[in-house]
Amino acid sequence: MSETRELEVALGERRYPIRIGRGLLGDAAALAALVPGRHALVVTDAHVAPHYLPLVEAALGGKQAGTLVLPPGEQEKTLARFGEVMAALAALGASRDATVLALGGGVVGDLAGFAAACWMRGVRFVQLPTTLLAMVDSSVGGKTAVDLPEGKNLVGAFHQPAAVVADTATLATLPPRELRAGLAEVVKYGALGDAGFFAWLEAHADALLARDDATLAEAIARCCAHKAGIVARDETERGERMLLNFGHTFGHAIETQQGYGGLLHGEAVAVGMVLAARLSARLGRAPAADAERLAALLTRLGLPTTIPAGLDPAALLARMRLDKKAVSGTLRLILWRGLGQAEVVDTLPEADLLPVLSA
Structure with missing residues (x-):
C-alpha cells in the first residue's frame, strides 16, 4: 500500500x-x-x-x-x-x-x-x-x-x-470514458471555488489522464477537502452547498431528456458547466475568456462541451423547471463571476436561457 x-x-x-x-x-x-x-x-x-x-x-x-x-x-x-x-x-x-x-x-x-x-x-x-x-x-x-x-x-x-x-x-x-467523466467533477471544484486548483489541473491534465497515482491521489484529496468543508458548513444544502451543483441543473436536464442512456453524468456536467459559464458571460456577470478557458480544459480532458444533437431546447428548459433547487416554480441556477467564483442566482428569466440552450 x-x-x-x-x-x-x-x-x-x-x-x-x-x-x-x-x-x-x-x-x-x-x-x-x-x-x-x-x-x-x-x-x-x-x-x-x-x-x-x-x-x-x-x-x-x-x-x-x-x-x-x-x-x-x-x-x-x-x-x-x-x-x-x-x-x-x-x-x-x-x-x-x-x-x-x-x-x-x-x-x-x-x-x-x-x-x-x-x-x-x-x-x-x-x-x-x-x-x-x-x-x-x-x-x-x-x-x-x-x-x-x-x-x-x-x-x-x-x-x-x-x-x-x-x-x-x-x-x-476504470474504463477511460468513466475516468474522463470523473475528471469533470474534479474540474468543477476548481471552477466553482478555487482558481489555483484549476490552474493546477491545467498543469497536470496529462498526468491525470495517464492515471499517475500520486497525481490522482492529490486531486482526490483536494476535492474531498473542499467538499468536506462545504458540507460541514451547510449539510442539507440550504445555502453554500448549492454551489457544488455548478453545471448540474443543465447536466441533469440533458441526462433526463436522454432517458439516462446518453451522456454519462460527468459528461453532462461538463456540458452544463460550459453552458453556465457562457450564460454568465452573456449576462455580463463574468469574462467570456474564463468560459473558454474552462471549455478548453474540459476538451483537453476528452470531455464534451456542447449539447448533444437532437435535444430540443424547450424540452430541456421544461426539465430544468423540476430541478430540486427551483423555488416556487422559479429557476435557480449556479452561475459564476469567473473562475473560482460561483454564485447562486435566483429569479433568472427563462428567456435568458433559451439562447444558450439553442447555441
Whole structure:
C-alpha cells in the first residue's frame, strides 16, 4: 500500500473519516472494523463485483453478510432497484446494527445509501467508491437518492456514511470514458471555488489522464477537502452547498431528456458547466475568456462541451423547471463571476436561457 491520506468530515459532534490510498480494499482488518454489528450487506454492480467483491467478502468473513449485485448504469438507479436492496436486507434479517456497504460508483453509492437511510429508519453505511467521480464527489456528504423518469435524484434523503474508503488502485480498471467523466467533477471544484486548483489541473491534465497515482491521489484529496468543508458548513444544502451543483441543473436536464442512456453524468456536467459559464458571460456577470478557458480544459480532458444533437431546447428548459433547487416554480441556477467564483442566482428569466440552450 502507498501512503494513505486521511481527512475528516465534521458535522458538529458527528464526524467520519475519508481514507484515500492505494490498496485499501486489501486491508481486511480495517474494513472489518467498519462493520461493528452482526449484519452486513454489500451492494455492488456486475462490472465491479468480479474485481473487488472477493476482497470485501473476505474482510466480512466473521459477519452475517449478504451481497447484492446489480446491473450497471444510471438507468438502474430506480425505485425498483431500491426495492431489491430492501428485499435483500429483509432476507438477511438485518437488524438496526446492520451496515450497508456501497462498493462501486455513484449509482451504487446513491442507491445503497438511500436504502440504508430507509431500512428501519436509518442504519449505518460505508462508502467504498471505485470510480473517480464517486471518490471526489458522490461518496462524500450524505446525499442519497434514486431517479424518476421525470428527473434525477428526486426521491432521496440526507444520510451521512460512517466512513469513506477510496482505494485508488480501483481506478486502474476504470474504463477511460468513466475516468474522463470523473475528471469533470474534479474540474468543477476548481471552477466553482478555487482558481489555483484549476490552474493546477491545467498543469497536470496529462498526468491525470495517464492515471499517475500520486497525481490522482492529490486531486482526490483536494476535492474531498473542499467538499468536506462545504458540507460541514451547510449539510442539507440550504445555502453554500448549492454551489457544488455548478453545471448540474443543465447536466441533469440533458441526462433526463436522454432517458439516462446518453451522456454519462460527468459528461453532462461538463456540458452544463460550459453552458453556465457562457450564460454568465452573456449576462455580463463574468469574462467570456474564463468560459473558454474552462471549455478548453474540459476538451483537453476528452470531455464534451456542447449539447448533444437532437435535444430540443424547450424540452430541456421544461426539465430544468423540476430541478430540486427551483423555488416556487422559479429557476435557480449556479452561475459564476469567473473562475473560482460561483454564485447562486435566483429569479433568472427563462428567456435568458433559451439562447444558450439553442447555441
